Amino acid sequence: MPMIALPETFAAATAIDLHMHSTASDGALSPGELMRLCHDRALTHVALTDHDTVDGVDEARSEAERLGIALLAGAELSVQWRGVTLHVLGYLPEGVQGSLVDGLAAQAVARESRNLEIARRLEAIGLDDALNRARDGVEGTRPLGRPDFARALVAAGLVPDMSAAFKRYLGAGKRGDVKMHWPYLGEAVGWVHDAGGVAVLAHPLRYKLTRRRRGLLLDDFAAAGGAGVELISGFQNPDETRDLARQLNERDLLASKGSDFHFPGGHLAPGSMSEAPRTAVTPLWHHPRLAAFAGRLA
Ligand code: AMP
Ligand code: MN
Ligand code: MN
Ligand code: MN
Numbered sequence: 001m002p003m004i005a006l007p008e009t010f011a012a013a014t015a016i017d018l019h020m021h022s023t024a025s026d027g028a029l030s031p032g033e034l035m036r037l038c039h040d041r042a043l044t045h046v047a048l049t050d051h052d053t054v055d056g057v058d059e060a061r062s063e064a065e066r067l068g069i070a071l072l073a074g075a076e077l078s079v080q081w082r083g084v085t086l087h088v089l090g091y092l093p094e095g096v097q098g099s100l101v102d103g104l105a106a107q108a109v110a111r112e113s114r115n116l117e118i119a120r121r122l123e124a125i126g127l128d129d130a131l132n133r134a135r136d137g138v139e140g141t142r143p144l145g146r147p148d149f150a151r152a153l154v155a156a157g158l159v160p161d162m163s164a165a166f167k168r169y170l171g172a173g174k175r176g177d178v179k180m181h182w183p184y185l186g187e188a189v190g191w192v193h194d195a196g197g198v199a200v201l202a203h204p205l206r207y208k209l210t211r212r213r214r215g216l217l218l219d220d221f222a223a224a225g226g227a228g229v230e231l232i233s234g235f236q237n238p239d240e241t242r243d244l245a246r247q248l249n250e251r252d253l254l255a256s257k258g259s260d261f262h263f264p265g266g267h268l269a270p271g272s273m274s275e276a277p278r279t280a281v282t283p284l285w286h287h288p289r290l291a292a293f294a295g296r297l298a
């Protein structure tokens with residue numbers, strides 16, 4: 001249980017970060033190291049949201065408890081929606097249960113098959129033995145992701161840097177963005193609900209959708225039972241934030257915020273993100289299922 005309750009308003013909550021990665025997926029810090037950094041940065045409420053796994057949560061939990069930080073277990077699920085790869089954050093105050101158990105197992109299998117397909121496609125452009133190259137330097141047995149292939153492309157000298165790797169080969173709509181193995185949006189939201197959790201659409205401004213199409217996505221997400229959306233994800237344009245806030249309010253969607261922190265030394269740290277817009281929104285932590293995390297129990 002948290003020592004401190006979260007503020008009532010979205011804008012007043014500044015010691016919070018509900019989107020971060022560890023070495024359980026493509027982050028650079030172990031879950032324990034991440035919690036220590038969060039503590040150093042004076043965060044009081046955090047979520048661990050590794051890609052398609054909760055494997056880092058136990059380690060994060062024991063460190064968070066020691067430090068007096070409120071930790072919300074989560075996972076960032078890869079899904080497909082109308083031909084686009086999207087990310088849905090599942091917040092899991094009651095842990096992994098029900099259909100989410102098989103859902104997460106299916107995500108691991110999907111990642112394996114997807115990696116074979118990504119490797120096949122990158123071999124076609126000259127990255128021999130792509131799967132082993134991507135695995136190279138990855139500690140442990142965690143599933144690989146696109147960043148590992150990006151690193152392999154850089155190491156092989158096929159692109160100058162990670163950003164070029166995504167731009168040319170791995171980003172949305174490029175040949176390495178293999179989406180056929182992911183579940184549909186509604187399925188993944190169903191798994192999260194079945195576990196007693198709360199589903200939140202991650203970084204809606206990053207999918208290169210027109211405003212109209214983003215509205216359609218929000219409609220579909222709300223209809224599937226999605227409860228909230230990341231209004232703030234790292235640093236973003238204030239005009240876009242204001243506009244997104246309006247789109248959330250039109251649909252009674254709750255607002256969340258997170259850095260999407262992956263590694264130290266970049267432009268992001270735990271808790272670093274753009275300011276809240278002036279538009280009033282309802283914070284995600286007003287959701288009844290998150291009352292204990294928010295410290296809102298009487
Ligand atoms: P995956 O989960 O395998 O689909 O990989 C997606 C991950 O790749 C994201 O969560 C980011 O960590 C990373 N990523 C996506 N786009 C870029 C980019 N342009 N540059 C660097 N990393 C990226
Ligand atoms: Mn990532
Ligand atoms: Mn994401
Ligand atoms: Mn993320």
